[in-house]
Amino acid sequence: MSSELLNRLRAEVGGESVITDEDIMGSYSRDMMPIAPYGKPLAVVMPADVEGVQACVRACADACVPVVPRGAGSGLTGAANAIDGCVVLVTTKLDEIVEIDAANRLAVVQPGVVNLDFRDAVSKHGLFYPPDPSSYDWCTIGGNLATNAGGLCCVKYGVTTDSVLGLEVVLADGSLLRTGRRTVKGVAGYDLAKLFIGSEGTLGVITQATVSLRPLPQAPATLVAGFPTTAAAGDAVARIVGEGLVPSLMEIMDAGSIRASEDYLRTDLGTGDDTQALLLCQSDSGGEVARREMEALEQMCRDAGAGMTYSTDDLAEGNMLLHARRVVLTALELYGTWLTDDVAVPRTRIAELMTGCARIGEEVGLRVAVVGHAGDGNMHPTIVYDPSSEDETARAHRAFDDILSVGLSLGGTVTGEHGIGKIKQAWLEREIGPVGMWVHRQIKGALDPHNLFNPNSMFAVHGEHGPEGDNAGE
Amino acid sequence: MSSELLNRLRAEVGGESVITDEDIMGSYSRDMMPIAPYGKPLAVVMPADVEGVQACVRACADACVPVVPRGAGSGLTGAANAIDGCVVLVTTKLDEIVEIDAANRLAVVQPGVVNLDFRDAVSKHGLFYPPDPSSYDWCTIGGNLATNAGGLCCVKYGVTTDSVLGLEVVLADGSLLRTGRRTVKGVAGYDLAKLFIGSEGTLGVITQATVSLRPLPQAPATLVAGFPTTAAAGDAVARIVGEGLVPSLMEIMDAGSIRASEDYLRTDLGTGDDTQALLLCQSDSGGEVARREMEALEQMCRDAGAGMTYSTDDLAEGNMLLHARRVVLTALELYGTWLTDDVAVPRTRIAELMTGCARIGEEVGLRVAVVGHAGDGNMHPTIVYDPSSEDETARAHRAFDDILSVGLSLGGTVTGEHGIGKIKQAWLEREIGPVGMWVHRQIKGALDPHNLFNPNSMFAVHGEHGPEGDNAGE
Incomplete structure (x- = not known):
């Protein structure tokens, strides 16, 4: 069964993109949070294009093998940590800056581009991409999107979600969602981009983002x-x-x-x-x-x-x-x-x-x-x-x-910018209460009915009850 | 059947809050868009508090009578227009500014507060609430949230969603979701607030918002x-x-x-x-x-x-x-x-x-x-x-x-700030394609399984297919 999946992945995504070497897999099995649990993947798959991501997702869906999406692994909650027998889908090879439209102050970027490389590239056009997590010299835009990363600049310029106009996302059946826009404003339908941003790999695999840019500020x-x-x-x-x-x-x-x-x-x-x-x-x-x-x-x-x-x-x-x-x-x-x-x-x-x-x-x-x-x-x-x-x-x-x-x-939240991942699940429940948990489970079930993506990260999909009570945490 | 519902609404929400006078109902049956279709409601209900909203929603859910949420009616897409036999749930009586926390530059506001009144109130604290739709002197915060309203200021300060930290929403079973936060940053779970903002009354009834405020700018x-x-x-x-x-x-x-x-x-x-x-x-x-x-x-x-x-x-x-x-x-x-x-x-x-x-x-x-x-x-x-x-x-x-x-x-969107409502449904489909439509229907079905809220506004819940193809519009 596993070997059938591996053969299909090699055939459809490319042999060189499917890694089963244990040592290499080990380095793709966890992020920077020492206390987060992690397992042993069946394979690490590194597609080079969106079609490869779709093929990987479809093959894993057919084989009922969970997919854990991952960027550079700079996370601090274990959200990208492998679970036993999963496929770790690494997006670092989708590393192209597709377009910089300086006249409209926007860019189209793939998830594998390193935050600093992207900032440097747009700065050559006199433009500024604000989100700057502490790991900005090695974390990727994909991970930033999946966690809605913040950083030092956000006090004035907002966090990742505030810079995103549109997303391309591979869904659990391998289909490709293009959502959002290239315009500054737009309200055609639900704001799906902002739903996927910060969803920590539980709803889909982000394969492209259209982001708005600001004029380069003055030297501080x-x-x-x-x-x-x-x-x-x-x-x-x-x-x-x-x-x-x-x-x-x-x-x-x-x-x-x-x-x-x-x-x-x-x-x-x-x-x-x-x-x-x-x-x-x-x-x-x-x-x-x-x-x-x-x-x-x-x-x-x-x-x-x-x-x-x-x-x-x-x-x-x-x-x-x-x-x-x-x-x-x-x-x-x-x-x-x-x-x-x-x-x-x-x-x-x-x-x-x-x-x-x-x-x-x-x-x-x-x-x-x-x-x-x-x-x-x-x-x-x-x-x-x-x-x-x-x-x-x-x-x-x-x-x-x-x-x-x-x-x-003190009226705060259990996570300002790192996320929930595999270490703060009980705290998520404590903060948002049973109604909030119910809404999370309903959305997860609606978009990923077979619990393919990062299962039981952020929250366990099987909750106890419907939303019959008011938030317990209040 | 209808009279049973009316009796229950009068008993639970209050007799003075349940309007069945045809003339008065007529004035709550449509917004400012001349070409949008509208129907004849069973009743117009104007609860004065969140418990009244919950009671109204529960009663309508039990009676299988659709609920069309509505603010001041300044909309331009018919999103708040009545359909035949529905209950129009008007939120204008929830008109309290619950809190202005100047030290943390935030406020808590009910949906019935008029945009201009809110702007005036916070300006007394030297603070600024940017969203200013053209109808700002009579539209309400609730309608602004439901449509993710823009305005003249958003070129520099963003649209409604950019100012919202948290929401309180009555869901389709009458339960109360409290989502978001009082802190500037926060990534505990999915960004549900931004999903409800701009959902045009199809996912729930917003009964309170926590919004961030800016320092009052200089005279222009x-x-x-x-x-x-x-x-x-x-x-x-x-x-x-x-x-x-x-x-x-x-x-x-x-x-x-x-x-x-x-x-x-x-x-x-x-x-x-x-x-x-x-x-x-x-x-x-x-x-x-x-x-x-x-x-x-x-x-x-x-x-x-x-x-x-x-x-x-x-x-x-x-x-x-x-x-x-x-x-x-x-x-x-x-x-x-x-x-x-x-x-x-x-x-x-x-x-x-x-x-x-x-x-x-x-x-x-x-x-x-x-x-x-x-x-x-x-x-x-x-x-x-x-x-x-x-x-x-x-x-x-x-x-x-x-x-x-x-x-x-020209690479644009069919709606920058007014929304889809009852006039641009075919255009929504054309812009976002079948995969986008599928995601909308899945989310609507997950949160409002009996299609209680504003049914078939923005999009018809029964689509043709799953997300098997890529976006047609691309």
Whole structure:
């Protein structure tokens, strides 16, 4: 049975596109989340075109073998992790930028294009593709679409879904859905593109996207502010949001993140020893406006109690400061394995979340460093532990869950940008309640009736009941 | 049977909320689109709270009586038009602004709140709710959500869906779905809110929305430019978009619209007799930036061949100029009944669409005036005819369809912001093809299995086939 499927895949998708070598398959079986379960695939299939994707899906549907779609594997929830006996359908070979229509400020792109390559390509036309997840130098557009990825730029420019005009998707029977448009506006029928975006490979395989582009912003000016307490940094964020300022970037680092970054870069960020939190802001408005924005941001940080502020409109220096933020997760590997969480809270509650994380770190006796997108309240508390110790692993899991509890209790969500995948299913149910779960299952059943795509990732398809009650979580 | 339902509705929703007076029912039986079919409802029900909406839906579901949800009735596709024997569920009594959380720049609002009232309320907190459909002084937020309404501001700030964080929706069995969030970002599960937005009352009844707000922009500066040809105006739009300028408003009027507006306002817009198209731009960036933007816009209009340009940063004068644009549809009533179309094309194709509309007007021997949101390519060619003449009506219908054909042939969509409703169903199928139709029917069937909500509006639920072929329209 399996060999029949493999033969058909080799015949229809191409022998070189069907991988059964165990070592190679191993590297396509999981993403970057250490605690997510993963299985052993029957094969890894890497079609080079949409017809190959369709052939693969049809063959797997006929053989009742599940399909797990996958991009570069930079995910942080195990959403692209293999399950036993599945076919991992990798879209990285669909790596063409089909079209850049500068006059209409849009592009058509295949899922395998690396985010940074795409950004670079459109920037040559003076255009800007905003979504920039931390893994932007190796993650692919397909994965970004499947998870509705965010990043550092989204405080001003929105997340992936905000840039998408249309999609091409291979459905569970292998047919090709083209949905959306090339126009700025359009309301012909349901907004199907936005349904597939963020569906984590459970509804179809995205094989092409039409995305809108923005004018390339001005080179950013950068401000760093150090605060004596987390509360003061949170207060600064609240003031900035409350005053209606929209920086193009606003990141926060707690003391643990600052120290890790300094240790890793073997440098002193100049924040002083008593700095407990650091805020990093940029304005890409250019010229006098940027200067005014930077002055206002600096003033608000001072008003909130910043002990140090430093601003620069030198691009290289700004990039260096931003680099200190970007390396935090890598830097934490100095101390052990990291397990990063992803909660978003209303922007006035950031300080409370950080305080909660510090308390949880003390309770479980592990290092919990908090780094996050302060401008949209999306925080990544990161737990450092030794995975070879069963006890530390258990404590890390406990901290991971406790942080989600705090996030929910502050009116937040259990995932701001990473997704649910194979690690937060119980939390999805807790956040959206039984009616929400029922709607998810109905939609999944309607579009993928045989549960072909990424089965039981995000949620188990067999729920208990219909939508007879109101949301339990409310 | 009907009287049983009426008794139950009176008992459970309240006698004063159940209207069966034929005259009153007549005024709730259709929207603003003259050519859309409409029927005679069994009753008009106006619940005052979400429990009333749930009770109404449950009672109708039990009685197998269709429910047509409706806001103020400003729609332009008949989407809210009654069908024979239905219950029209009017949400205008759910008219509370539940919360304005200025610190987190969000608000919670019921569907019956009038768009302008909501804008005014949040502006008192220095905040801005961008979507501003032309009917903003009487349309309701609920209708805006159901149609994913656009408006004049969306060139810079997006359409309704871009402002929505979360929704509360009564489903077909009366259960209450709470979906979305209060945080800026969030990816917990499918993006259900964006599925319901623009679903034109076919999937549920929206009873509450959580929307994000922006800082109130600066008072706009305004530029008017008159062009000797439509092509020159189209060229100006293409230059502006191509140069990466993002005005906060960019509207276009053809000669017919200009003359109608002048006739109606009994004024001379000062464009000169040889002006064939007028472009109206605003910048709300404030101060020096706005001045620079206005200069650049003016220069590009001149470069494209504008015969006159006039700019002002006087707010009252700017509003007066904008008023000339806003009254076009009303002004066209001087000449007869209007039938307005709604196509969106890539922004480089605007001149071609306008030329096509002029040709069609000549062919059918009717006045076709074009007014539209040039900044996002969303045009409203408007046909003036005498509905008492069967022949003129037939020619008006033909022009309406021919304009859609031209729009599609230019890579556009058959609806930029009005929707499909009861007048463009064949066009929806033509635009999105059989696979797209199949997905629509599957989703409708999954969430509303007994076809309770607005049955056969937007599309007929019984399609011919599964998704075996690729999109026909491609």
